[in-house]
Amino acid sequence: MEGPLSGITVVDLTTNISGPSLTMILADLGAEIIKIERPDNGDDSRAMGPFWEGEGVYFLHINRNKQSMVVDLKQESGRQIVYDLVGQAEVFVENFRFNKCEQLGLGYDKLKAINPSLVYCSLSAYGQEGELRERPGYDAIAQADAGLMGINGSEGSEVSRIPVSILDQGSAMWGAIGIISALFHRERTGEGQLVTTSLYETGVFWMGYHMLSWLVTGKEPEKMGANHTAFAPYGAFQAGDGLLMIGISNNSLFKRLCSVLGKLEWVEDPRYKTNPARVQNMKELAVKIENILQEKTADDWVDLLARGGVPSSKIKRVSEVANDEQSEAVGMWSNLLHPEITDFKLPRLPFSLSESPVSIRKVPPKLGENTMDILERAGYSEEQMRSLLDTGAIQGNLKVKK
Structure with missing residues (x-):
């Protein structure tokens, strides 16, 4: 059985945690993800340790079910590759700093002109409006700015961040929901549209009842540790x-x-x-x-x-959860055949569909592993690919046809 997004092609220009987490969701739902990485180093998360047989665990966790191609977006010929792929795709996702895609010639208006039915998603730190929109921001920075860090911890304790990428992966969820909603609208009307979300918006939304309590009482919420402001014990x-x-x-x-x-x-x-x-x-x-x-x-x-x-x-440790019988009972782990890592497994998305299952079908790709295959499917000739290799616009291994 195919996933519910089977047949949907996503051009993925994301890096680090938030954007790749979003496209991982779409990938597990069956979409074809064409992950475009910069030359030489690729996605920043490839260098985030610890390393499992030379592969960064951050990258391994959120880049399964994807194809990797290396394209130099600073070259016009590299940007033309993106234009060609977007013309055949349904979705485009980026998580660059504000206005970076526009500067590269890959903004919404430009790509919409190429493909009017395109669903274009921009995931940023602070959103598309306001004075902070141009600021760089990571998960912990957004936790501080949205108030989450200010209420985390116990009374009298030092400030501490929530020690998971809660806003990176949270904004990824909202971005995925936005894209799926836009695809549903596209199915009915043929129209594409712009989908935006941000770490900051996710953080403010997740302050939830703490924010409303302040509106009602005017009192700042106290740090509660493991306790709850509204219930006891x-x-x-x-x-x-x-x-x-x-x-x-x-x-x-x-x-x-x-x-x-x-x-x-x-x-x-x-x-x-x-x-x-x-x-x-x-x-x-x-x-x-x-x-x-x-x-x-x-x-x-x-x-x-x-x-x-x-x-x-x-209150369990990570080692206990990894080996917990309940994790096994609900099938949280997917075992995959990896060419270099023995006993490789990844946690699945935390929901199931009975008729169009979510699945992990492919291990995370090597840098540029699929460059030539993607270009060939897009209609590029061997001569064109050789020329792109020679100029450094792409990186990959050209398969010589006998």
Whole structure:
């Protein structure tokens, strides 16, 4: 069975994390991704370690199911290659700094003139408007600017970023949703359009109820660590041999927790009877809960709480999650045959489709691995490809026909 985007061709001019994460989503959904990389070094993420048999893990993670070609966009002949590919494609994606594509002659208006039905996606740090639009920005910078870093961590702790590329990959998700929506519109009307998103917009959106709470109360949100501003008990608790997370969001769950802990009298205690009361007295309540939890191991409590219908988990390390039975049960890992890496596997996208499955079909490409194949399919002759190689407009291995 083919993926839902089978037959869709995407010209991909992205690098680093955000843009390649977006095109990875489209690739896993079945689209053909033509990844255009700069000469010699290619995508910046190729050099981001640690390295697995010489391949950067950042690149490996988000560039499966793609074809790589090397094109020098500073040369007119290199830009002409992009024009030719765009003329045959449905989607174009870039994540350069503001106005860079326009300066290269690859802006929306230029490519729209070549292909009026093109869906053009621009993923940036700060969006297409405002004073900050020309600033460079990475995930951590946008976390700081959007307020996420300011609320991350525990009370009195140093400032810390959320230690995953949450805005890079988050904006990739919104970009993919925007592209798919634009393709649906294109299917109905024949019209292409411009899709824009940014790390900053994603960050502000994900501030969510913290932003609305400030609008209502005028109070800056406090750092809560593993706790929650709106629910209690909700956070990390010390058991006999380690930490576990417990989440109580309503009175029914609190009663179940009290039953497991042998403290049903707390249910009618005025300090804990309602969620607002528990939030007001969360520190006192947490001490009482931890005094009981330290009587057993974290594993024992997770088992007891699960049987009692209380949401909880051990706070796991990466090594535990990688080997977790649940990860295996839901099929999070895809095993792939890699020419150089033994036992190569990648995590799949976190959703499934019953009739048009999401799949990882191809390992991440070597730099320029598919340059000649792509040009040949685009109608370039062997003579033209030799000329482009000679001028350095492209890089790759020309297969000599016998």
